[in-house]
Amino acid sequence: MYYLGIDLGSSSVKLAVLNAETGKTVASVGLPESEMEIIAPQFGWAEQDPELWWQYVKEGLKILQNKHRIELKKIRAIGVAYQMHGLVLTDENLKPLRRSIIWCDSRAADIGNNAYNAIGAEKCEEIILGSPGNFTASKLKWVKTNEPEIYAKARHIMLPGDFIASKFSKVAQISTSGLSEAALWNFKDQKLADEILDGMGLSKELIPEIVPNFGDQAKIHPDVARELGLHPELKITYRAGDQPNNAFSLNVLQPGEIATTAGTSAVVYAVSNQDIYDPQSRINTFLHANNSEENKRNGVMLCINGSGILYQWLRKMVSVGNSDLVSYEALNTQAARAKPGSENLRFYPFGNGVERIFKNKKATSGIENLNFNIHKPEHLIRSACEGIVFAMNYGFDIMKSLGTSGDLVRAGKANLFLSPVFREIFCNTTQTSLELYNTSGAEGAARGAAMGHGFYNNQKEAFSDLECLEKIEPRREWSLAYEEIYQEWKEHIKIED
Numbered sequence: 001m002y003y004l005g006i007d008l009g010s011s012s013v014k015l016a017v018l019n020a021e022t023g024k025t026v027a028s029v030g031l032p033e034s035e036m037e038i039i040a041p042q043f044g045w046a047e048q049d050p051e052l053w054w055q056y057v058k059e060g061l062k063i064l065q066n067k068h069r070i071e072l073k074k075i076r077a078i079g080v081a082y083q084m085h086g087l088v089l090t091d092e093n094l095k096p097l098r099r100s101i102i103w104c105d106s107r108a109a110d111i112g113n114n115a116y117n118a119i120g121a122e123k124c125e126e127i128i129l130g131s132p133g134n135f136t137a138s139k140l141k142w143v144k145t146n147e148p149e150i151y152a153k154a155r156h157i158m159l160p161g162d163f164i165a166s167k168f169s170k171v172a173q174i175s176t177s178g179l180s181e182a183a184l185w186n187f188k189d190q191k192l193a194d195e196i197l198d199g200m201g202l203s204k205e206l207i208p209e210i211v212p213n214f215g216d217q218a219k220i221h222p223d224v225a226r227e228l229g230l231h232p233e234l235k236i237t238y239r240a241g242d243q244p245n246n247a248f249s250l251n252v253l254q255p256g257e258i259a260t261t262a263g264t265s266a267v268v269y270a271v272s273n274q275d276i277y278d279p280q281s282r283i284n285t286f287l288h289a290n291n292s293e294e295n296k297r298n299g300v301m302l303c304i305n306g307s308g309i310l311y312q313w314l315r316k317m318v319s320v321g322n323s324d325l326v327s328y329e330a331l332n333t334q335a336a337r338a339k340p341g342s343e344n345l346r347f348y349p350f351g352n353g354v355e356r357i358f359k360n361k362k363a364t365s366g367i368e369n370l371n372f373n374i375h376k377p378e379h380l381i382r383s384a385c386e387g388i389v390f391a392m393n394y395g396f397d398i399m400k401s402l403g404t405s406g407d408l409v410r411a412g413k414a415n416l417f418l419s420p421v422f423r424e425i426f427c428n429t430t431q432t433s434l435e436l437y438n439t440s441g442a443e444g445a446a447r448g449a450a451m452g453h454g455f456y457n458n459q460k461e462a463f464s465d466l467e468c469l470e471k472i473e474p475r476r477e478w479s480l481a482y483e484e485i486y487q488e489w490k491e492h493i494k495i496e497d
Contacts, residue, residue: 157208
């Protein structure tokens with residue numbers, strides 16, 4: 001019995017097919033071959049075409065069928081993971097009215113800050129555990145203010161994963177955790193945050209049917225089943241934002257457990273049974289994938305915008321003049337040739353919009369202490385890795401101050417965590433043990449689909465075959481060295497007014 005997981009990121013769309021009986025992924029595919037384009041009509045903007053996401057999903061299904069010989073009609077349910085905080089606005093026929101304003105678009109930051117002050121800091125913290133910030137609700141307000149003709153035509157607001165689910169079912173829906181990601185969930189009363197909608201002058205009519213993360217959310221539309229060759233009784237049984245789903249895929253489900261990832265952005269995500277909030281909104285709390293009325297589960301999250309996207313940019317820069325891009329493996333090999341501290345070269349990875357850890361302000365990005373006679377490519381690459389981890393640690397320190405620290409972190413062996421140098425820097429800077437697992441967001445979404453479909457009796461059964469590939473411990477002498485380098489790096493952060 002097969003289950004399909006879809007992981008919609010801002011760089012690619014990944015699909016994985018899970019054989020639930022063996023707990024193993026039998027096929028996976030990622031599209032496009034190079035990273036998806038992020039359209040930036042103005043500085044600080046970031047948009048993508050939702051229909052292009054769907055096109056890649058359909059292409060991925062064809063590859064699974066034709067190349068990997070997957071019999072699509074054997075897929076019983078679909079799980080969808082997706083880039084958080086994006087805005088998809090559609091008409092009554094579920095046709096997008098504009099490109100999606102995605103997670104790293106910073107145009108609405110001031111709108112969220114103004115709403116936070118107008119509605120009241122205390123009220124916002126009580127209801128949504130923080131500020132509307134640069135999240136989906138603020139992006140919707142931006143559209144209403146700046147594109148009133150589009151807002152007037154809109155009938156549904158969805159997050160990116162909800163849009164993909166709607167393309168299968170032709171039904172508009174949004175999950176409870178999705179509402180929390182949009183700054184539209186009332187944690188106190190466990191319902192839609194009407195107070196935020198009213199305070200921002202947004203219509204409640206735009207909110208589609210609200211569904212839980214797990215369960216029979218929707219059934220595939222007959223026309224879509226015929227077109228794609230899928231089973232006519234196929235159901236969507238799981239959806240979650242990429243970071244709650246990443247934690248879910250790593251079996252990070254209980255209070256005190258921590259997951260991390262370093263894809264396009266870098267994230268540390270801790271599970272809590274408390275309604276934790278940061279009065280300065282530098283970290284954020286969302287409903288975790290396995291939250292329920294009986295067992296409160298929140299995800300306390302820090303996010304650094306410039307992670308894999310920095311490594312991607314660096315790859316392009318060092319590949320200038322080559323017909324093919326230098327591989328990421330080659331970058332990792334180069335980084336290993338430099339010593340910790342990169343001969344005093346410092347990289348500040350804040351070139352992808354406003355940063356939450358700096359209260360939705362921009363921090364100066366770039367390189368410090370460059371010496372043309374000393375520094376070689378390996379120093380530049382290693383300093384980029386160090387800068388990304390240092391930025392993560394800056395946020396991790398904030399999490400510790402709010403009581404969500406831990407000495408063990410889990411990650412999938414993917415993206416930047418494929419790099420031994422990056423892993424070394426992470427363990428010794430954060431002074432935590434790191435467990436690596438051979439899993440992915442798409443596989444996690446497939447496992448979620450199986451749980452939502454009732455294949456597994458409980459969470460323990462669902463993850464019984466998840467194996468730790470490697471455990472890396474911090475080394476005292478290296479931790480002391482990185483602590484000194486990190487403190488010096490931190491002192492030179494420049495935050496714009």
